[in-house]
Amino acid sequence: MKFLTAYFNKNKGYAVKIELDDGKQVWASTTKAVYSFSKDKFEDGEEVKFTYTVEDGKYNVTRIEKLDKSKPSTCSVCGKELKNDKYDKCYDCFKKDSSKETVSNKTNINRYTKSSGVNESIERQAIMKASADAVATAMQGRVDNVDTLAEQIEVLYERLINKIQS
Numbered sequence: 139m140k141f142l143t144a145y146f147n148k149n150k151g152y153a154v155k156i157e158l159d160d161g162k163q164v165w166a167s168t169t170k171a172v173y174s175f176s177k178d179k180f181e182d183g184e185e186v187k188f189t190y191t192v193e194d195g196k197y198n199v200t201r202i203e204k205l206d207k208s209k210p211s212t213c214s215v216c217g218k219e220l221k222n223d224k225y226d227k228c229y230d231c232f233k234k235d236s237s238k239e240t241v242s243n244k245t246n247i248n249r250y251t252k253s254s255g256v257n258e259s260i261e262r263q264a265i266m267k268a269s270a271d272a273v274a275t276a277m278q279g280r281v282d283n284v285d286t287l288a289e290q291i292e293v294l295y296e297r298l299i300n301k302i303q304s
C-alpha cells in the first residue's frame with residue numbers, strides 16, 4: 139500500500155489518498171491524527187501500512203504506519219526471529235508441522251512399497267541372467283538342444299530364487 143497525499147477541507151474534513159495492494163487508488167476519510175502524521179512523516183508515493191475499513195464503498199483509514207524494513211520477521215508460531223523472511227515459520231515449527239502431515243507419510247509408505255517391488259523384479263532378472271550365464275558356461279559345447287539348455291537355466295533359477303526367498 140502507498141500513501142499518495144493527505145488532504146484537508148473545512149467542510150469535508152480529513153482525507154488521505156492511498157494506493158491499495160492491487161494498484162487501485164482511493165480516497166479515504168481519516169482522523170486529524172492520521173492526516174497530520176502522514177503529512178508530516180511520509181513522502182507522496184511512499185510504501186506504508188494502513189489499517190482501514192470499507193463501508194458502502196467508502197474507505198476510512200484508522201491507522202497509518204511506517205513500513206519498517208529493518209525489522210526482522212518472526213515465526214508465526216513461536217515468535218522466534220527468522221533468518222529468511224521468505225518463510226513465515228522457523229525451521230523447528232516447520233519441521234513439527236510437516237511431521238504432523240499423515241498424508242505425506244502415506245505417500246512415503248506407497249513409495250517404499252513400490253520401490254521394493256521394483257527391487258525384487260531387478261533381483262529376479264539378475265538371478266535369471268546369472269543362471270543363464272552359469273548354465274551356458276557349464277554346458278559350453280556339450281548341449282546343442284536349446285530346450286534342454288532352457289530347462290537347466292530354469293532349474294537353476296528356481297533353486298536360486300528359493301534360496302534367496304527362504
Ligand SMILES: [Zn+2]
Nearest residue numbers: 213216228231
Ligand atoms: Zn517457530
